[in-house]
Amino acid sequence: MPLPEKALIAQIRRMATSSTQGRALGSNRTISTAIGDDCAVLRLLPGRESLITTDLTLEGIHFRRDWHPPESVGHRCLARGLSDIAAMGGEPVAAFLSLALPRDLPQAWVGRFARSLISLGERFGVTLAGGDTAESPNGILADIIVVGTAPKGKSVLRSGARPGDRIFVSGELGGSAAAIVQMRTKPQKKVRPRDYPRHFYPEPRVELGRILREKGLASAMIDTSDGLSTDLAHLCEESDVGAEVESVLIPRASVGRPAREVDLDLALHGGEDYELLFTARPGKRIPPHIAGVAVTHIGHITRSRLILVRNLKGVAYQLDPKGWEHFRK
Amino acid sequence: MPLPEKALIAQIRRMATSSTQGRALGSNRTISTAIGDDCAVLRLLPGRESLITTDLTLEGIHFRRDWHPPESVGHRCLARGLSDIAAMGGEPVAAFLSLALPRDLPQAWVGRFARSLISLGERFGVTLAGGDTAESPNGILADIIVVGTAPKGKSVLRSGARPGDRIFVSGELGGSAAAIVQMRTKPQKKVRPRDYPRHFYPEPRVELGRILREKGLASAMIDTSDGLSTDLAHLCEESDVGAEVESVLIPRASVGRPAREVDLDLALHGGEDYELLFTARPGKRIPPHIAGVAVTHIGHITRSRLILVRNLKGVAYQLDPKGWEHFRK
Numbered sequence: 001m002p003l004p005e006k007a008l009i010a011q012i013r014r015m016a017t018s019s020t021q022g023r024a025l026g027s028n029r030t031i032s033t034a035i036g037d038d039c040a041v042l043r044l045l046p047g048r049e050s051l052i053t054t055d056l057t058l059e060g061i062h063f064r065r066d067w068h069p070p071e072s073v074g075h076r077c078l079a080r081g082l083s084d085i086a087a088m089g090g091e092p093v094a095a096f097l098s099l100a101l102p103r104d105l106p107q108a109w110v111g112r113f114a115r116s117l118i119s120l121g122e123r124f125g126v127t128l129a130g131g132d133t134a135e136s137p138n139g140i141l142a143d144i145i146v147v148g149t150a151p152k153g154k155s156v157l158r159s160g161a162r163p164g165d166r167i168f169v170s171g172e173l174g175g176s177a178a179a180i181v182q183m184r185t186k187p188q189k190k191v192r193p194r195d196y197p198r199h200f201y202p203e204p205r206v207e208l209g210r211i212l213r214e215k216g217l218a219s220a221m222i223d224t225s226d227g228l229s230t231d232l233a234h235l236c237e238e239s240d241v242g243a244e245v246e247s248v249l250i251p252r253a254s255v256g257r258p259a260r261e262v263d264l265d266l267a268l269h270g271g272e273d274y275e276l277l278f279t280a281r282p283g284k285r286i287p288p289h290i291a292g293v294a295v296t297h298i299g300h301i302t303r304s305r306l307i308l309v310r311n312l313k314g315v316a317y318q319l320d321p322k323g324w325e326h327f328r329k
Numbered sequence: 330m331p332l333p334e335k336a337l338i339a340q341i342r343r344m345a346t347s348s349t350q351g352r353a354l355g356s357n358r359t360i361s362t363a364i365g366d367d368c369a370v371l372r373l374l375p376g377r378e379s380l381i382t383t384d385l386t387l388e389g390i391h392f393r394r395d396w397h398p399p400e401s402v403g404h405r406c407l408a409r410g411l412s413d414i415a416a417m418g419g420e421p422v423a424a425f426l427s428l429a430l431p432r433d434l435p436q437a438w439v440g441r442f443a444r445s446l447i448s449l450g451e452r453f454g455v456t457l458a459g460g461d462t463a464e465s466p467n468g469i470l471a472d473i474i475v476v477g478t479a480p481k482g483k484s485v486l487r488s489g490a491r492p493g494d495r496i497f498v499s500g501e502l503g504g505s506a507a508a509i510v511q512m513r514t515k516p517q518k519k520v521r522p523r524d525y526p527r528h529f530y531p532e533p534r535v536e537l538g539r540i541l542r543e544k545g546l547a548s549a550m551i552d553t554s555d556g557l558s559t560d561l562a563h564l565c566e567e568s569d570v571g572a573e574v575e576s577v578l579i580p581r582a583s584v585g586r587p588a589r590e591v592d593l594d595l596a597l598h599g600g601e602d603y604e605l606l607f608t609a610r611p612g613k614r615i616p617p618h619i620a621g622v623a624v625t626h627i628g629h630i631t632r633s634r635l636i637l638v639r640n641l642k643g644v645a646y647q648l649d650p651k652g653w654e655h656f657r658k
Contacts, residue, residue: 138467
C-alpha cells in the first residue's frame with residue numbers, strides 16, 4: 001500500500017509531533033529518538049524499571065464500526081494499555097501503535113481515530129513514539145504497546161495478596177458490558193456514548209494506581225479488563241489464595257437514560273470497565289475516595305483457594321470466572 | 330474465545346518458560362516479571378538505553394499459508410524485529426507477541442509457529458516476555474515487539490551519514506523477493522524453503538550490527554526490510570544527504586536450484602532481505618567479512634539530495650525508491 005501507508009504515517013507523525021513528541025516529558029523519563037528510525041530509543045533515569053504491555057483491538061471482536069465512533073475506538077485502544085500500566089502503579093511514558101487498515105477505509109476515519117488516541121495520550125504525558133502500518137485484507141486491527149516506569153522493585157504485582165487482606169475496587173462495575181448488552185439486544189435503538197461513557201470512553205485509573213503504589217497501600221493489583229470474576233481469579237491464582245466478596249457491597253454502574261443500575265451479573269462478570277481491583281493489608285487505612293475516584297471495600301482474601309460470593313441472606317456460592325466473552329458473544 | 334485462547338496462552342507460556350524465560354540473561358539485562366501480570370517488568374543496568382520496535386505480520390499481506398510453513402512464519406515474524414534492533418547496533422533482550430488467530434486454525438499450526446519463533450529468540454538470548462491473544466475474524470495476524478539495549482547514546486541512527494562516507498551492505502540482496510516472484514509466476518512449481526533460505530528463514534544480523542556499533546565503524550545504519558532503493562532513500566532522508574551506488578558492486582543473491590543470480594532489479598528493489606545497510610567515515614577500515622557475514626562497499630554518500638546508480642558504462646541514473654510492494658502485489 002505505498003501511498004495510503006505513507007500518507008497515514010505522515011498524518012500520524014504530524015499529529016504526534018505537534019502534541020507531546022519531542023517535548024520534555026518530566027523528570028523521570030525521556031524519549032530521545034522516535035518515529036523515523038529502526039527503533040525508538042528510550043532512556044530512563046537510574047533507579048527506574050520499565051513496564052511493557054501490549055493489547056490488540058480488532059474490528060468485529062473488540063469494536064464494531066456501526067457501534068463505535070472512530071474517536072471511541074482510538075480512545076479505548078490506548079486506554080487498555082494505560083490501564084495495564086495503572087494496574088502496576090506505573091507512570092505511562094510512551095506508546096507504539098501497529099495499525100493495519102483496509103484499503104477502502106476513509107482517511108477521515110483514521111484521522112478521527114488517531115486524534116482521539118493521541119489526545120488521550122497527551123493527557124497522560126504519553127508520546128506516540130513509533131509503530132508499524134500495513135494494509136489489512138479484512139477489517140481494522142490495531143495493537144497498542146504502552147511503556148511505563150516505576151521505581152525499581154516497586155511495581156505492584158498480582159501476586160502480593162495474603163489471607164486477611166481486604167479487597168477493594170475503584171469506580172463502578174458492569175457499565176461497559178451494559179452498553180454491549182443494550183446494542184446487542186436492542187439493535188434498532190441508538191445507544192448514545194454519553195449515556196455509557198465507561199464503555200465508549202473509559203478513563204484509565206493511572207493517578208489512583210500511582211498513589212496506591214507510592215503510599216504502599218496496595219499489596220496486589222489488577223485492572224478489571226476481563227470482569228471482576230475473571231480478574232479476581234487471576235489475582236488469587238497469582239497470589240495462591242482465595243477470596244470472599246459480599247454481593248451487596250459490589251458497586252454497580254448506573255447507565256442509560258433514564259439512568260438505572262446494572263444487574264449484579266453484569267457487575268460480577270462484565271469486562272472492559274478498566275477499574276482497579278486491589279488488596280490491602282489489614283492495618284492500612286484506605287480512604288473512600290482517592291484521586292477523585294470512589295474506592296469500595298468488597299471483601300477479603302482467604303487461605304482456601306475458593307472464590308466465594310456471599311449474598312444478602314448470608315449464603316455463599318462459588319464465583320466462577322465466567323468472564324467477559326460470555327456477554328460479548 | 331475462552332478455551333482456545335487459554336490453551337494457546339498456556340501453550341506459549343509453557344514453551345517460553347521451558348526455554349529462556351526466567352533464566353539469567355547476561356550481565357546487562359534482566360526481565361524480572363513476565364507473562365502472568367498486567368505488564369512485563371524490565372530492568373536494565375545503569376548506563377543503558379532501551380530500543381523498541383514493533384512489526385506486523387499479516388496473513389495475505391506478509392505471508393500465505395499455502396506458501397509459508399508455520400515455522401517460516403514464526404521465524405520471519407521475530408526476525409523482522411530482531412533485524413530492527415540489529416540496525417541500531419543493539420542487543421535484543423525481550424519480545425512480546427500479540428497474536429490473533431482464526432477459530433478454525435489447527436492447534437498444530439500454532440505450536441509449530443510458536444516453537445520456531447521461540448527457538449529463534451533463544452539463539453539471541455531473547456525472552457518471550459508477554460503479549461496478547463485474541464480471536465481473529467479473518468486470517469492470522471501477529472504483531473511482534475522487540476526490546477533491545479545499547480549503551481546510552483551509542484545506538485546507531487539513520488541520521489548520521491555525511492558526504493564522503495562510504496556505503497556498505499551485508500550479505501546479498503534480492504534473494505527474498507526472488508522467492509515471491511517464483512511463487513507468484515510459477516504457482517504450480519513447489520518452492521523449497523532450503524532453496525530460498527533468505528526468504529523463509531532470514532538470519533537477522535544482530536552480531537554484525539553490535540560489532541559495527543562497538544567498534545564505532547558505522548556512522549548511520551538501517552536494515553533492508555523494504556529494499557535497497559527504499560531503505561537507502563530513508564537513510565539519506567534522515568541524514569539530509571544523497572548517495573551514489575555502482576550497480577556492478579551490488580551483491581546479488583544466488584537462489585533456486587540450480588542456483589542462479591537474481592536480476593539487478595530485484596537486488597535494487599526487492600525487500601525483506603534483512604541485511605544491514607550502513608555508512609562509514611572515510612578513514613575507517615571496514616573488513617570484507619564481519620561476524621562471518623560478507624560486507625560489500627557499494628558506493629558513497631554525496632552532498633546533493635539525489636540517489637544515483639552508476640551502471641557498467643559509467644552512466645548514472647536516478648534510483649527511485651520503488652520499494653518492496655512493487656514486487657509483492
